[in-house]
Amino acid sequence: MAVMTTEKRAVSAPAKAGSEPAGRVRAELRDLQISFRLPDMSTLDVISGISMTVSEGEFVAVVGPSGSGKSTILRALCGLLKPSGGHVAVDGVPVSSPPPGVGFMFQKDALLPWRTVAGNIRVGAELGGMPAEEHEERIGRLVKLLRLDGFENAWPNQLSGGMRQRVSLGRLLAYQPSLMLMDEPFGALDYQTKIAMGKELLSVWEAERRAIIFVTHDIEEAVALADRVVVFSARPARIVADYKVDLPRPRHMRAMRSDPAFTMLTEAIWADLALPS
Amino acid sequence: MVFTRTNDASEPTKAGRGSRISSPLPGQVALILFLLVLWELASYYLYNPFWGSRPSLIAQRLWQLAISGDLWMHTSTTLQEAGAGLLFAAVVGVPIGIGLARAPRLARLLDPVIMGLYGLPRVALAPLFILWFGIGLFSKIMMSFTMVLFIFILNVMEGIRTIDKDQLDLMTSMRAGRFYVVWTVLLPAIVPWILASFRIGVGLALIGAVVGELIGSNRGLGWYVESSGGQLDTTGVFSGLIVLMVLAMLANYLIGFMERKIVRWR
Incomplete structure (x- = not known):
């Protein structure tokens, strides 16, 4: 850990515009709270106080344990789910119904x-x-x-x-869409197809540079694709870490895997998720 | 470390498989002919044809009926009753099914009533319908209608229930209008269920029409069966039954054909 070269932002101060030259803020979550009412009338806190922003053309991956509410933030951003508290905005407009220019892609192809x-x-x-x-x-x-x-x-x-x-x-x-919400889009695919799809997504994104929030439970996939990897805790979800991925683009799926920066970053995220390495 | 490459396993050849699935039609025809021959022989050696007639007599009778024009008169009467009842049930049942699927609270409220009516042996309504709607076509249409209506309602509700929720969420997230969702998701999703209802409904609609004719009428295949039976004319009874059977089979083929043409994506 001592030789970590990737920048780890302070957990309490999530990505703020200004820390990077990127353009307008596309999506903003401020102190988002989401809880569900269960059939036995108890409440289940899924998200407790998440704040993050995604700028124009930025590719942000969200990783976290399963059931940690990663998909839930996407549903809140495209107006399919009403948060219990906090602020959700797309292009500066608070989300109450599905906002224009936001496209959703599910794990199931639908x-x-x-x-x-x-x-x-x-x-x-x-x-x-x-x-x-x-x-x-x-x-x-x-x-x-x-x-x-x-x-x-x-x-x-x-x-x-x-x-x-x-x-x-x-x-x-x-x-x-100017903001693409992708909910484990390649999660149901076999390993090779998944890598190929990731490559294809990158070539498309590099050509058109739309903002992407990419939810996955696959740490290597997140690091390989994204500019930033946001790590969620287990439910109720908070942001544990927010990493900037300093790997050069265009990314080469195979060569990258032997890049020390790649290995170090995935190791760090494994550690954040307290998973046995 | 040295990796040695094993020989690629050779692809299994597909030569062993039959080139195409052959048509089942010749076999089906052969089976029917075989059963007819069996029936014919049985009527000579096993029982008195007074009780069960025999295919050659039935064929003769059908020929006579065809020449006199009675065959067409009775067949067209029953077809009109069953066909009108079936279409009427589709026109009424599909919107009710859509409505109930979209208003689950109302559907729950109506559930006991619908299941009660659905469970009721509706053939028992025939005397009432003759009384209310007369002995003409209309009472038989209503009989067919009540026989089939619930098939459409329940099938359409089930069809809508099985629509993938992700598809609807996707439409919502892309801000699709109500009309767009109905046109691109809802209607295409229930088309196979409507066609299946027609396939199940054909037989039931015929039952409705025939039962109505048995109770009170002066024409139609049901009437012909009933009046032949009254005269102890088993050949007449079987002639009517065979025409009814052929009608149901043809209708089934027609609907199967339409399903393959319309629901090509399955």
């Missing part, structure tokens, strides 16, 4: 089985408010970008899990 690959991607284009005459061109570009060529007219049930998740990513990108 594709419409009665729409083809192109048809599912079109959902994003249709809801993103893009003029109808531009749909085809945008869909065609995404199909190529996500290497779905030749499968435009396939039904989702004819696709592998990795391809389905690529379609789901295509739908998200067609929506043209």
